[in-house]
Amino acid sequence: MLYPHLDEETHVRSWLTIDDILPEQLDSWNHRFHTAALSEYGDNLIGFTSDPSFELLVQVARENLQDLSCYIPVPFFLILVDCSGVARHIQGPDNVLATLQGENIGIGTRFSMESFGINAISVAMETKMLVLLRGPEHTPKFFSQWTCICSPIQIDNEVWGYLDLSFSDKVVENFATALVSTITRNMAWSFKQKHPKIDKHTFLNKCDAYKLTNREKEVAFLWYYSMTRSQIAKTLHLSEDTVKTHIRNISCKANVRGRSCFREKFL
Known part of the structure; x- marks a missing residue:
């Protein structure tokens, strides 16, 4: 015991x-x-x-x-x-x-x-x-x-x-x-x-379909969970401008306009 x-x-x-x-x-x-x-x-x-x-x-x-x-x-x-x-x-x-x-x-x-x-x-x-x-x-x-x-x-x-x-x-x-x-x-x-549950491994695998870089995957995961650009920047030790650029690239690669559309692709 x-x-x-x-x-x-x-x-x-x-x-x-x-x-x-x-x-x-x-x-x-x-x-x-x-x-x-x-x-x-x-x-x-x-x-x-x-x-x-x-x-x-x-x-x-x-x-x-x-x-x-x-x-x-x-x-x-x-x-x-x-x-x-x-x-x-x-x-x-x-x-x-x-x-x-x-x-x-x-x-x-x-x-x-x-x-x-x-x-x-x-x-x-x-x-x-x-x-x-x-x-x-x-x-x-x-x-x-x-x-x-x-x-x-x-x-x-x-x-x-x-x-x-x-x-x-x-x-x-x-x-x-x-x-x-x-x-x-x-x-x-x-x-x-x-934050509706999504397995991180599953999320990252789905990111591969859009050919996201490793850094873009990190940004995308936090963006999916409704974090602001400022919060993402602080978490990943990036500038807000860099985060903004990553989000723009993610949106382009995933062919979405905005966070809500992006989240729908992973539900």
Whole structure:
């Protein structure tokens, strides 16, 4: 049994805590962190390669979470990471974000077990479960004053990433875990509503019929999913003029006028 400390009360609740993890497993995680020879506060992957598919989820997160501050009366921060644990979106009050920046935590920070030790994100990545960690249970000293809850984001039974919500004060754990679960479910629902599913491999194969270049395929995939020229440019590290040129070439090769006509060819 992976979590032998689970008791009847744990079966009722829907999240893991550090008490549910085998001591041997905790030792193994700590060993992986200390032998990785990385900074205690994580490695920062400035200039990491952006995955166009995941960027669509980041866009949904920004839209769904922009008013979160209005509903949380205590200091907090939220981190969205991809499946490798790399932070792709961070938000919270300005003073909290400044504190994170002072700890070298930002977009590109990797929260994996090897890079950041035991934290809510890394434990959620290892277990694929909703996790709650209290301050002293974290490896990084910075988190000693924070309660952190992290959940996988599942879309069509596939994990796309992880969402962490951290509070500076003690929280009602039932409420906090329910809030994170609700946010991730809403993100998954919103993503599916805004972006009708199309398999990327199938999409790229269809692009071959129009003799699109590799770069045009990348632009076309994001364009299909309703990203603006500005958003595509930022995601692929291109200028807006270059994106505009690619879209013009895509439209010409596919013999379409506008995004809606282009999407019809792939439905």
